[in-house]
Amino acid sequence: MSQPVSIVWFRQDLRVIDNPALFAAVEHGTIVPVYIFDSEIAEEEQPGGASNWWLHHSLESLNKRLNGHLQCFSGDPQTILCDLVSKFSANAVFWNRCYEPTVIERDKKIKQALRDSGCLVSSFNGSLLWEPMSIRKQDGGVYRVFTPYYRKGCLQASAPRYPSPAPTRITYADVSREGHTIQDAGLLPDIDWDSAFYDHWKPGEEGAADKLSDFIRHAARGYQEERNIPSVRGTSRLSPHLHFGEISPNQAWYALLNAFDDQGNSDLDCFLSELGWREFSYYLLFHFPTITEQNFNYQFDKFKWLNRQDDFIAWSKGQTGIPIVDAGMRELWQTGYMHNRVRMIVGSFLVKNLLIDWRKGERWFWDCLVDADRASNAASWQWVAGSGADAAPYFRIFNPVLQGEKFDKQGAYVKTYCPELKHIPDKYLHKPWEAPKEVLNKAGITLGKDYPKPIADLKQTRQRALDAYADTKEN
Ligand SMILES: Cc1cc2nc3c(=O)[nH]c(=O)nc-3n(C[C@H](O)[C@H](O)[C@H](O)COP(=O)(O)OP(=O)(O)OC[C@H]3O[C@@H](n4cnc5c(N)ncnc54)[C@H](O)[C@@H]3O)c2cc1C
Structure with missing residues (x-):
């Protein structure tokens, strides 16, 4: 009997290691990995020029990791996913959650439409150490100040998920190729702006792993001081890799904890709390969705x-x-x-x-x-x-x-x-x-x-x- 087919919808989780949605889909059966350029997203939320450059290369890298099976589409994600489910006879769709307010709204609708059509839909936390809805003050309120949020809220909640390895075997559904190529999306700039980017960055999961191991080897000890000196490589440069989900914060968190055998080390604490600032930003955006446009105060x-x-x-x-x-x-x-x-x-x-x-x-x-x-x-x-x-x-x-x-x-x-x-x-x-x-x-x-x-x-x-x-x- 043929295995059930599921769609893995990649978004800000362009990796194979420690990817909960991919992991669940592989357990479920054979997969069709897809990426969708959302044409419905508001203009101000469309990625900027540098992000598009990164996305282009990151998708190419992911496609290689998936042995060329990544299928790219452009348009309204709901219409595309519903079409693909029927075209590929898929009975499930898996994705990792995003936390931008408009994306949450969009995803809720997509989830409902797919479920209404009889499809199983599961979403996972693949990009945060602690999801915003899980951290509350003792009185149920929302934190507005970083230190209590991080020290009392996060560090006293359950420990972040330990990262999982890449699935041992991914089986791809034998389906027709739909959609278009990554090049067709036209993400690279028309002007000669990006030439030096290549000297500094290697988008993709491998580039992210290299940055993390370089940081642990050369800069993690001394981070607290050196992180302030712009002429030295005193920080991890993981931010774009984390943003595109080429590495999970969980991988960075535990790699650092494992690298320092002296827990309580101030360099370690300082780095982990910077990851905490990233969490706090998402927490604020989730609970105060207007912070992108309106003064918080x-x-x-x-x-x-x-x-x-x-x-x-x-x-x-x-x-x-x-x-x-x-x-x-x-x-x-x-x-x-x-x-x-x-x-x-x-x-x-x-x-x-x-x-x-x-x-x-x-x-x-x-x-x-x-x-x-x-x-x-x-x-x-x-x-x-x-x-x-x-x-x-x-x-x-x-x-x-x-x-x-x-x-x-x-x-x-x-x-x-x-x-x-x-x-x-x-x-x-x-x-x-x-x-x-x-x-x-x-x-x-x-x-x-x-x-x-x-x-x-x-x-x-x-x-x-x-x-x-x-x-x-x-x-
Ligand atoms: C005006 C302004 C705009 C910024 N815009 C962005 C942005 O668009 N995207 C972005 O990722 N960061 C932004 N930051 C935060 C910070 O500057 C970068 O995350 C950091 O410089 C990335 O370098 P790194 O990966 O070497 O950081 P490291 O020092 O190695 O820190 C590790 C990780 O912690 C997180 N982090 C560190 N500092 C912060 C912070 N202050 N706030 C949130 N997360 C943090 C990042 O994910 C970073 O990769 C901004 C800061 C300022 C002052």
Whole structure:
């Protein structure tokens, strides 16, 4: 007798190891793995350019892992899945859950439609350590502050699922090829933007495993300190792999726990709590679905943004004349990534010194980051802006010069992305506008010609930001 056929709908879980939906489908019988480009999703939720680049390569990698059996479709997922169930005579559909509010709504409807047609539908947690609905305060309320959420909520709940290996054998249903190829989706950029991405990233499960083992070997010990230095490889660079589900957070969590035999080690705790911040972002998005568009703290609705377009353009192009800000924005453009410390610096500069609405920064990051993630991006931007849950207080304004001098002492990071400044002595590297003319001449720099003059006076704009905030509170 032939085995029952099931469809595995891959989404943000582009992996074979520790994939609960795939595992369940393989137990059920033979499988048809599919990926659907959702044409119905709202424009603002469509992946940005860098994410599309990643998705293209990640799907190719997954297809290889599945021996070329991945079938890709484009359109309305409900219509496509219902059609495929009947075309392939499948009696079950399996997927791992996503947590964006619109996706939850969509999936509920799809589940119902498939069940109504007599199909078995099962969904699983494949991308979080603790699902948002499982963590509540003792009084049943929702956490709004990270530390109690993580320490009391998560760490005292059941331990995260231990990761499972890849299924020992996957049997593919003998069905016709439908849909189109990954290339047909046209995900790669038309312009020559992505050439350096290839030097930094290897999308797919193998790339994710390499990043994790590199991190454990070279950087996990010392993480707490080194994670703040943008010129060194002090962090894991797992974020895009986690976003696309090429590795589960459970794999990272337990790999780190197993690598440190001294539990309670501060580097280990610090790394695990960063994974906790990722969980917290999803938790916030789940319980407060408007955080992607609206201020979490509605007091900020009255904030008077300046939103000057020329300032925004200078910021996005890395031409503000503030070296650490420009280095960060150029790193983002060239590599699809920016170091976390620098994300905070450029974010604070945009929102506070330039008085540009955090949503504009969020959109730019959404388009340029390979790890662009609805939950982490929105929650982090609101954190920087001071409008978020458990956010940095608005009056704490990063001084980009002091930040540069502290975290990029020798200027290795700035010199990588702003090579025109490489002959400026350390003393002036983070504030070239203060260098005497002869120093600039010797370094081959004319401000305003070889490198921009600063677009903002840091002291004045700091005060302006504080005044704008005070106005908001008073009105
Ligand atoms: C303005 C701003 C925007 C951001 N946008 C995103 C985004 O779109 N996608 C994204 O994944 N991260 C975002 N972050 C968070 C953070 O900068 C990145 O997760 C981190 O830099 C990724 O590098 P890594 O993998 O080497 O991190 P590591 O230091 O190695 O941390 C391990 C993992 O923990 C998670 N993590 C670490 N820090 C945070 C954090 N603050 N919030 C949520 N998760 C965290 C990530 O999944 C990361 O891969 C943003 C931060 C800021 C300040």
